[in-house]
Amino acid sequence: MNTFLFDLDGTLLPLREEEFARIYFSGLSRRMIEAGYRKEDFMKALWTGIEAMRENDGRAVNEEVFWRAFPAALGGAREELEELFYDYYREEFFETKKSASPTPYAAKCVAALKEKGYRLVLATNPLFPPIATYQRIRWAGLEPEDFLLVTTIDNSRYCKPNLKYYEDILVKIGASPGDCIMVGNDVDEDMVARELGCETYLLLDCLINAKGAEIDSFRRGRITDLYDFILKLPGM
Numbered sequence: 001m002n003t004f005l006f007d008l009d010g011t012l013l014p015l016r017e018e019e020f021a022r023i024y025f026s027g028l029s030r031r032m033i034e035a036g037y038r039k040e041d042f043m044k045a046l047w048t049g050i051e052a053m054r055e056n057d058g059r060a061v062n063e064e065v066f067w068r069a070f071p072a073a074l075g076g077a078r079e080e081l082e083e084l085f086y087d088y089y090r091e092e093f094f095e096t097k098k099s100a101s102p103t104p105y106a107a108k109c110v111a112a113l114k115e116k117g118y119r120l121v122l123a124t125n126p127l128f129p130p131i132a133t134y135q136r137i138r139w140a141g142l143e144p145e146d147f148l149l150v151t152t153i154d155n156s157r158y159c160k161p162n163l164k165y166y167e168d169i170l171v172k173i174g175a176s177p178g179d180c181i182m183v184g185n186d187v188d189e190d191m192v193a194r195e196l197g198c199e200t201y202l203l204l205d206c207l208i209n210a211k212g213a214e215i216d217s218f219r220r221g222r223i224t225d226l227y228d229f230i231l232k233l234p235g236m
Contacts (some may be wrong), residue, residue: 001199002236003175004113005166008124008133010206012106013140014223017208027092031084037074038056045074049099053127058164062126066153089131097139103205105223107141109202109230114146117236120170121180122147125189126156137180139155148173160189166196183226194218202227 007052009015013087025043034040049070053062060068071078113120122144124133128153134144144150149172151165158165177197184190184200186208204221209215221229 001179001181002026002119003119003173003180004116005121005123005169005180005182005193005198006110007190008122008136008140008202010185010208011143011183011190011203012110012122013136014101014103014206016099016101020096021098023096024093027095028085030090031088031092035080037076041074046178048073050127053153054159054162056158056162058168060157061154062097062156062159063129063154082197086129086131089129093132097134097135100136100139102140103223105227109223109227110142110146111228112227113233115235116230117231118233119173119175120147121173122150122168122197123169123184124151125160126151126153126165127159129153132144137201160186161192163192166198168195170196187211187215187218191218201229216225 006012009020010017015203017132024031027044029039029042033039049066052065052069056062056065067078067082071081075079110120111193113127122137130144130150133150133152137144137150149169151169156165156168166182170180180193181199181201182190182193185203185206187202188208188210191200191202202215202218203223203226
C-alpha cells in the first residue's frame with residue numbers, strides 16, 4: 001500500500017450535510033430567481049442534471065453531461081446559466097463554510113503521509129467544479145497541491161458509488177487496487193472501493209450509513225484514530 005484516497009466532505013472536512021445543502025441550494029436558487037427563473041423549475045432541473053452525472057456512462061466528463069441535461073430541463077441558455085453558477089461560486093459559495101467544522105487532524109494526517117512518502121488523491125464525488133472543491137480543500141487546512149489528483153466535475157466521467165469512478169482514478173495515477181486505501185465517511189459511496197480490492201478506512205466522525213449496513217468488517221475509527229494509524233505506518 002502506497003496511496004491514500006481521501007474523501008473530502010465529512011472526512012477531511014467535517015461537515016453537517018443537511019446544513020450545507022440548505023445554504024448551497026438557497027444561495028443558488030436566489031441567483032436563479034433574480035435572473036427570472038422559478039425556484040421550483042430550477043430545483044427540478046438541477047436534480048435532473050445531478051442525476052445525469054450520477055448515471056454517467058463515461059462517454060463524456062460530468063461537466064458536459066450536466067450542462068447538456070440542466071439547461072435542457074430548465075429551458076435556458078448554457079452560457080447564461082454557467083455565468084450565474086460561477087458568479088455564485090465566486091461570490092457566495094463561501095457561506096456554506098458555516099456548515100463545516102474543520103479539524104487540525106486533517107492537515108496532520110496529510111502532512112504525516114507526505115513525510116512518509118505516500119501518494120495522496122482527493123477522491124471527492126466529482127459533482128462540483130474546481131472553484132468550489134478547492135475552496136473546501138482550503139477550509140480543511142489543506143491545498144489542492146497536496147494531492148496527486150483531485151476529482152472534479154471537469155476531469156471525471158463517473159460518480160460514486162460507481163466502481164468505474166475508482167477504476168478511473170487508478171488508471172489516471174497508474175496504481176492497482178492493492179496499492180490503495182480509501183478513507184471516507186460514507187459506507188455506500190466510499191467503502192465500495194473494497195469491492196475492487198482496495199483497503200478501506202471508515203471514518204466515524206460524520207458517518208453516513210443510509211442503508212444501515214453492517215460496518216464491523218471495516219477498519220474504522222475517528223480521525224484521531226486514523227492519525228494514530230498513519231503514524232504507525234512504515235515510510236516509503
